[in-house]
Amino acid sequence: MGKPDYQRSKNSWFYNLGLSSYNTDKHRAPVDGLYVKKTQIWKLRTLTSIKKMLGHTGKAIDVLKMDIEGFEWKVLDNLMETGELKLLRQFLLEFHLFPRFPPMHDYVKLYKSYTKLREEHRFLEFSVSPHEQTLVKERFNVQGDSQFVNSLFLYPSSP
Known part of the structure; x- marks a missing residue:
């Protein structure tokens, strides 16, 4: 990250914050040093908080792509617990x-x-793409992409 918030184009903004299962301005990263080589402090927010900040509370999201290096599991649970999951039309998850x-x-x-x-x-x-795996315990690594569509948007209940 390391960039300030800015407007990329007329309808596109970058916000220097990460998706999380909790809100903080002082998350120390990295956890494992896999991708970030020096310690950084990150600002993290839940999807509920991000939507509130942007004035999108209660609105559906067409596509949410999540690639957050092992933190996706807690965020997934948070999306289920808060009800935000039901407002996602498509959910692209890298686990x-x-x-x-x-x-x-x-x-x-x-x-x-x-x-x-x-x-x-x-x-x-609707799509599953496993990445190359390392099954040796010292270097164990399993990851992949799964794409989902919310059937509640495809087949809404009839009035």
Whole structure:
């Protein structure tokens, strides 16, 4: 990040903040040093807070793409808990399992969150693209892209 907020074009803005499951102005990054080589302080917000800041509370989002290097699991749970998930028409999720983050003892919970998208929240997976995997424990790395469409927007209940 490291850039100030700015307007890219007439209808496009960049905000120097990250999507999270909580709000803070003082998140120390990186967790694992995988992509960020020096410590940085990041401003993080929940989707609910971002929508409120932009005056979009209660409005549907056409596409949300999330690639947040292992933090997607807590954000996914937050989207379900707050009801924001039901306001997403399409949800593009890049998921990550790194050697030390998130912790392996959470894998069953993460799998349950992932399957809740389909089973409880009626999201239909229309594309899955696994990345190259490393299954050696010291360098364990599983990640991939899953694209979902919210069936509630496709098949709204009849009046």
